[in-house]
Amino acid sequence: MDLKCEHQAKLSQNHLLTKTSYFASYSLLSSSEFPDETTASEGWMTLQCTWNKARHIFELPHGDVSCVLNVHPVSGDERSPAFILHKELLKLQGLTCGLQTGEIVWSPQEADHSLTDQLTLMIQGLQERGLRKKTENQQVPLDSTDFDSCLEAAVLGKRESLDFTDHLWTLLSGCSSFEELKMALAFIFKQLNSKEMRPLIFRKNSTTLGKFIRQLHHEDLETPSLEGMKPLEMLVEIGVEKLRRDYTSIFVGLELATQEQLQPFLQSSGNIVLALPELQKLQNVLEVIVLSKTFLQLPRQTLSSYTREALKFYSTIPSVDPNHIFHFPVQISSVHQLLERLPVLEWRVSLKSQDKHYHVQTICQIATKPPFDHCLAYKPTGHEFSNYVTKINCIQDTVRKT
Known part of the structure; x- marks a missing residue:
């Protein structure tokens, strides 16, 4: 007054x-x-x-x-539930930069066993229990009454449908040197050529290693060259493939976006270096969604609308703008x-x-x-x-x- x-x-x-x-x-x-x-x-x-x-x-x-x-x-906020995926993306970014500059900061070896021993244990484990017979189109089980659990499982990297290169990325991304990576890949190709292992590879896996494993079922092939930067290229390929499938599993599996809406971010015209900015865009969209869900508990329909709007924005720019602010409408009844x-x-x-x-x-x-x-x-x-x-x-x- x-x-x-x-x-x-x-x-x-x-x-x-x-x-x-x-x-x-x-x-x-x-x-x-x-x-x-x-x-x-x-x-x-x-x-x-x-x-x-x-x-x-x-x-x-x-x-x-x-x-x-x-x-x-x-991307990289340690308070975010999606931080675990950011760490994988950051590791992939370092390897991709190495393809362009020839310089890589390798992680020190922390495991008690050598990488070859770890690969042997992984292969034996996969052969004993078998990879789950799922097609790559099957996503995170969707329970409309427990969306929180589905989202938590998705962003924590608990995707159920994994193929051989997905498991391989987990081990090889922790290599402590280029020579160790080269020796590990040589060991993998030796095991594959022995015909004693037939790992599961998704039909749409377009990596050099994935194509080799699929064709090996039908004919004897010449082992891909490991000269020059080829080992690093193979590692980056399987990392890109794994993260693409992770983001697809989250957005499509939780009904936040369709495969068609994600497609522009999953193509790089065969250039794996160009794939990195697109993956960074998907990570930022995921950051928006997990923050909105964590702090506002917004319903799935609203989060889906935010996802589509963010994807539409990122489809118009070449790379992530670190200063961009998203503005979304929200009902007062949801936040009063x-x-x-x-x-x-x-x-x-x-x-x-x-x-x-x-x-x-x-x-x-x-x-x-x-x-x-x-x-x-x-x-x-x-x-x-x-x-x-x-x-x-x-x-x-x-x-x-x-």
């Missing part, structure tokens, strides 16, 4: 009806160390609400409310109870009136961040946060054009 009295004091009693609008921004996810700030390695989420009726400062939105969810995904527990980043009221030729507007904003960069932050002793109050009064004379 004080704000309204201050606003109306600039008008005569004959002024037209005052229009009010309210805006509030709430923090869903911010920096873990500094609640008012974010770091380059951490994503953030805010919820912005606009409505027309309120009686008190900081009053929660109600009535006819328009809500927008702002998401800034960062959550608003009571969220910290308010900004609360603003705008009053607009007209008195003959005069247009008067008053804006009052209360925010946790200063309105201008040159304002110095001041936090009194004993107070965790400070609020900055900003008032703006604007009077426009339509006759005098002032």
Whole structure:
């Protein structure tokens, strides 16, 4: 009421009806160390609400409310449930860069057994229990009543349908040197040529190793060359193939997107180096989805809509823009109870009136961040946060054009 009295004091009693609008921004996810700030390695989420009726400062939105969810995904945020897939993507990125520069930082060997011994144990294990007889089109079992469990299983790398190269990527991506990788692949081809093992390979597996194994069932073939950078190319191929199938399993298996919508991100015209930016786009889309589900518990239909919109955006750009912010509509009914527990980043009221030729507007904003960069932050002793109050009064004379 004080704000309204201050606003109306600039008008005569004959002024037209005052229009009010309210805006509030709430923090869903911010920096873990500094609640008012974010770091380059951490994503953030805010919820912005606009409505027309309120009686008190900081009053929660109600009535006819328009809500927008702002998401800034960062691949590599350790708080994200999708961090495990980012680690695989990061490892693949390092190997791919090695194809272009010839320089690779290899991981030190941490296992007690040599890589050859580990490969032997893996092959024996697969032969004993057998790979599950599933086609590559079968996805994560979908239980409409337990979407959370399905999503958790998907992003934690628990895909059930794995072929031989998927298992091989897990071991070979941990090689400690180029020579060790070359020796491991030579060992694999020796085992394959002995005809003692016939591992399962998906029909659409287009890697050099996958094609060799499929054709070996029907004829004797010459072992692919391991000269030059060929071993590294083979490793990158199976890594790209594995991650493509991981993302497909998540998005298609959980009914977040269709195979057709994902197809532009799964093609690279035979150039495995070009596949990396497309996989990074899918990782960022996944970051958006897991954050929206984790902090807002949005239904599958809403997450599917967000997925399609994010995929549409990424299909128009060559690579991921680290500064891009997604804006998604959200129903107030889905977040109203959550608003009571969220910290308010900004609360603003705008009053607009007209008195003959005069247009008067008053804006009052209360925010946790200063309105201008040159304002110095001041936090009194004993107070965790400070609020900055900003008032703006604007009077426009339509006759005098002032």
